[in-house]
Amino acid sequence: MSVTLIKATKAEAVFQIEIDGGTIEKALIAEYYKATALENKKSAPAFLSNEELLRQYPELDKLSQRVLDKLLPSYYMSAINELGVHPIMFPNIMPKATKLGEPCVIDVRVVLEPEIELKQFEGLEAIYTPVVVTEEDLEQQMLDLRKKHGAENDDSKLLEKLSFDSIEKLGAEIRSSFTVMAKEKTDYNRKEAVMKQLLDANPFTIREEIIQEQVMIEINKIQKQMGQQAMQNYMKATGRSMDDLKKEVRPQVEATVKTNLILKAVADRISPEVTEKDIEEAISQQSGPFMDPNVDYETRRKRFDEMPGAIDQIKHNILVEKATAYIVDKAIVHENKPTNIMGEIPEYMK
Numbered sequence: 028m029s030v031t032l033i034k035a036t037k038a039e040a041v042f043q044i045e046i047d048g049g050t051i052e053k054a055l056i057a058e059y060y061k062a063t064a065l066e067n068k069k070s071a072p073a074f075l076s077n078e079e080l081l082r083q084y085p086e087l088d089k090l091s092q093r094v095l096d097k098l099l100p101s102y103y104m105s106a107i108n109e110l111g112v113h114p115i116m117f118p119n120i121m122p123k124a125t126k127l128g129e130p131c132v133i134d135v136r137v138v139l140e141p142e143i144e145l146k147q148f149e150g151l152e153a154i155y156t157p158v159v160v161t162e163e164d165l166e167q168q169m170l171d172l173r174k175k176h177g178a179e180n181d182d183s184k185l186l187e188k189l190s191f192d193s194i195e196k197l198g199a200e201i202r203s204s205f206t207v208m209a210k211e212k213t214d215y216n217r218k219e220a221v222m223k224q225l226l227d228a229n230p231f232t233i234r235e236e237i238i239q240e241q242v243m244i245e246i247n248k249i250q251k252q253m254g255q256q257a258m259q260n261y262m263k264a265t266g267r268s269m270d271d272l273k274k275e276v277r278p279q280v281e282a283t284v285k286t287n288l289i290l291k292a293v294a295d296r297i298s299p300e301v302t303e304k305d306i307e308e309a310i311s312q313q314s315g316p317f318m319d320p321n322v323d324y325e326t327r328r329k330r331f332d333e334m335p336g337a338i339d340q341i342k343h344n345i346l347v348e349k350a351t352a353y354i355v356d357k358a359i360v361h362e363n364k365p366t367n368i369m370g371e372i373p374e375y376m377k
Contacts, residue, residue, distance in 0.1 A: 030106040038234065039138050040112045044102050046131040054094040055081055062090060078127050095122060095131070100335040103135065115140045115288075116240050138237060143292035147228040149357040155220035156363040158212040160205045164369045168201050209368045218351065221358045222286050229289050233281070241280045242273050249276075290350045291343070299349035301342050309341050 028050075034041040056077050062084075081087055099120065107114060114137035121134040172178075178185035182194050191197040246269075250258045262272065310327050331337040 028102055028105060030109055032110055033134070035112070037139070037142060039136060040110070040114075041134065041136045042106060042110060042112075044099075044106050044133045044135060046098060046102060046133075048128050048130050050098075051094065051125075051131045052077055052081075052128065054098060055087075055090060058090050058093055059084060062086070081127055095133075099133070104335045104339070106135070107137070112137060113140045114138060115237055138234065140288060140291070141231060141233060143229065143231060143288055145229060145289070145292050145296060148225060148289070148293050148296075148354050151221055151224040151228060151354065151358045152361070153217075153220040153224045153358055154361045154363055155213075155217045157365045158209040158216065158368055158371055159365040160202065160209050160368050164205060164367050165198065165201055167369055168205070169198065205368050208372070212368070212371050217360055218355055221355045221360065222351070224358070225289055225354060226282060226286050231285070231288075233285060233288075237284065238277065238281050241284050242277055245276050245280050246272055287347065290347045290354075293354060294346040294350040297350065297353055299346060299353070301345050301349075305345045306338070306341055309345055 028047070029045045031043045031045075032040065033043055059081060081090070084090065103118060116138040119136040121136070123132045123134065125131050172189070173180075173185055176185055176188040178188065186192070186194065186197065189197060191200070253261065262268070267275075307324055307328075310324065310331060313327075331341065
């Protein structure tokens with residue numbers, strides 16, 4: 028592979044990736060035999076060259092696209108690492124028409140991360156709301172559970188429904204769960220309060236196309252969580268249009284994008300160490316069909332190594348987390364009047 032930088036500004040870069048003809052032909056032949064096997068086609072005459080085999084294949088264009096889709100991620104990652112550029116959006120891929128046996132040439136345009144001028148990230152002052160567990164919270168939760176299970180005055184029925192040996196053990200479990208939830212919510216409130224101050228202390232502008240792409244990513248994520256039909260029903264019932272939805276998610280999306288860029292700049296400044304233990308912990312938290320939690324770490328790590336850019340993304344996330352922890356630790360925080368945990372719990376969890 029060779030990569031050539033064609034154009035570079037502070038905002039974007041255009042470069043050219045060239046994949047040699049031999050690599051392309053080898054990948055095409057591998058895909059050709061997979062495709063013909065699935066189609067139950069007879070073997071081609073032995074005297075035909077690889078180039079002629081491919082030339083005679085009626086769906087060569089589709090074959091070529093599959094090959095490009097498989098090869099490009101690793102070549103793209105190698106190219107941006109070699110050039111030292113940091114894209115913030117999905118690349119605009121522009122393959123050029125090529126002939127069999129010739130190198131494959133792809134033009135790539137990327138929008139780059141804006142340069143961040145850090146003004147302040149240590150000693151930020153923030154006010155947050157702690158969350159506490161009160162005896163009233165515990166009593167209310169017990170009352171809600173009794174009502175939910177039709178056991179207002181029947182301890183035996185409540186214990187049978189919830190599989191506990193005694194009311195004391197049930198009460199202890201509620202207290203323990205609420206205490207963990209309160210701490211997590213308190214930590215979240217503290218972090219969010221500091222992150223807001225971080226954003227306010229380091230203002231900068233960002234290109235509209237970056238925000239628009241991230242808005243659509245967020246909407247697609249919401250649709251995936253809800254399901255397409257449920258999403259359509261929700262929008263119809265609430266009278267919302269797609270433009271309305273974009274406007275609703277935009278402020279939070281823009282704040283998230285900007286905050287992440289500032290955190291990356293802070294990570295570059297303080298250079299926290301990313302250890303193999305950090306990576307192992309991060310990988311252990313990953314989910315998905317290819318991340319079977321029952322397989323050993325070495326196997327899971329190998330799968331990440333085989334995915335172009337996956338380990339780099341893991342390291343990036345760890346750096347951002349460490350930068351966040353550093354900023355929060357250095358912040359000067361003040362507490363609002365505490366709020367009760369019962370007011371923070373979603374209705375479906377009560």
